[in-house]
Amino acid sequence: MSEVYAARRARLREWCEAGGSEAALVSGGANVRYLVGGAPAGAALLLGPDRDVLVCASDPFADATGGSRPADDLPVLVLPTPDGDPAVAGAERAVEAGARSLAVEEHHLTVTRHRAVRSVAARARLNDLGTAVEQQRVIKDDEEISTLRIAAEIADQALGELLESILVGRTERHLALELERRLIDHGADGPAFATSVGAGPNSGRAGHVPTDRRVEEGDFLSVCLGALYRGYRSEIARTFVIGSSPADWQIELYDQVFAAQRAGREALAPGTAYRDVDRAARVVLEAAGHGERLGPRIGHGVGLENDEDPRLSPSAMGKLDACVPVTVDPGVHLPGRGGVRIDDTLVVRPEADGGPELLTITTKELLAL
């Protein structure tokens, strides 16, 4: 696996050299992980000018149990005191090694840390690395997609088990905790993000924080969860009706959100503009009179972070590529009544390969539980 990380670093190094930086300092957590395979929180990666060095505040090999080991072939510098800043130490090393220019992640470093970096690297020009690593992370390799496939399967399993249990009378909080326990039972390293469960008037809200509201007959119940597996994060949301027969407004709203989500999924193809995927789903819900109730985007990339590039929104610039995993997650919430959210993780594939690959396969029929 070391070669994968070395190749990623080589690609970034080329990008930096083309931009006029002799060295680069990567400090964003997911970015460091992408380039080295695993590192303790707060670690910084120095690329060049001679060789790459991972700078850590604690020994990355001491914690044998965590998934935080860097690739074996990478030199590691452990700071003498855990209170030190690896980014500052990395900048110091870059200058000692002769770098006259150093690209840093200005969207990640705070002004205070940037000043500390500048003060030790006064001899070098500081450039902005921008989101170069984030952009490199957008298209996933087969290994990454396989890992995401497992993360999606775990979320499907946890959700499937929940559907077989008694739901009426239980609180949103307890259902969320149970889902997280089941994720771990099925092999997840943890939840991919805070599990959201919304019942009745809370259903359908994006990012709803579970409360003590109990599930009642006639409720919509919406659930959004994901599994963290070997660093990668899946995402799925489903909405159910509690009781034997959904009300007419529930069937209508469900059908509208389902149609929008399907339209979004069907728009996923290499070459499609991000905003056109958003548009495909959004027009369906606008036509149904829900335009004002929609969130800022209809989906987003997933990988080492739950919400990463690309963003599928009206103002997003760029086009989809093959092998980009994204969510399609429209939802509508009617204040006081509740709502519907339907969300899948998919991988963009050319039509010749069968079109978008659905990773989260739990049924999207409106189940009455």
Added chain:
Amino acid sequence: MSEVYAARRARLREWCEAGGSEAALVSGGANVRYLVGGAPAGAALLLGPDRDVLVCASDPFADATGGSRPADDLPVLVLPTPDGDPAVAGAERAVEAGARSLAVEEHHLTVTRHRAVRSVAARARLNDLGTAVEQQRVIKDDEEISTLRIAAEIADQALGELLESILVGRTERHLALELERRLIDHGADGPAFATSVGAGPNSGRAGHVPTDRRVEEGDFLSVCLGALYRGYRSEIARTFVIGSSPADWQIELYDQVFAAQRAGREALAPGTAYRDVDRAARVVLEAAGHGERLGPRIGHGVGLENDEDPRLSPSAMGKLDACVPVTVDPGVHLPGRGGVRIDDTLVVRPEADGGPELLTITTKELLAL
């Protein structure tokens, strides 16, 4: 309660004016919450130059279920699109209102966001607010301490129940999840931080991420947890022995860490230097030959964040005040064997008031479970 937040803002505003800033922009999440009572993630608070405004990317009153409502008397500006940056919009508002100088949190804003703030506030001088709000947060009022007392009681209850259950054969992960469920059962809004459970060779490690290691006879079992209650976060750690009789090395190590933790607790008094609290605990473990195995600090402040000022470390500058809640949490981990961590949340009180107030009251005897 509105008056409490207004008084906090008035104090900060005085501090800014004394430092030559006509307005201040607060963007650190816990800092905003401290000054307004509650706000959606990403909100920014503009203090002055005329009146204070809370800037949010979403309506803070729309989410009736969250604990994120700002004080009623505070003007709120909701951005037209959720993708906007409240800090940038706040800076724009400050300049429109005539501020010629604006203090921002340089340790919180990234270089990229700071640049965006600067570009809309080109007419104003940008100053550094530094950690002014963090410093203001160090001494807690009675209401804050009462809230922390409940948060500590919840953690005690969750831990107490765990001790009554069967532990052998269960994994670290499952015990951690069960503790988090019990925290919520007892009224917590969530865990204060990721619950850590370490068994056998993993016991005693600071911040250990729970694994599939099962609890075995003869193990040390160390547990670190805390409750989040109305924004405030308690912390407690205990170490137990599994089985009928601890080994001699276990008794010896436990006694050493216990003596260090007691020395640290006993050093808590108004006027004591932070570093002297660290020293009091550290010398005990250095004398026992564990100097090399100690972490960078022996305790830290708790409140709206789990790890906030003051830091009780060898290099910390400053002295304790009354009404400052801190942890005292020394631990020693012997590679391959395991270790001990003992951690309490206490409030610094003068000797006339009975000395330090212990909030986490679970016994610190070495229990064999």
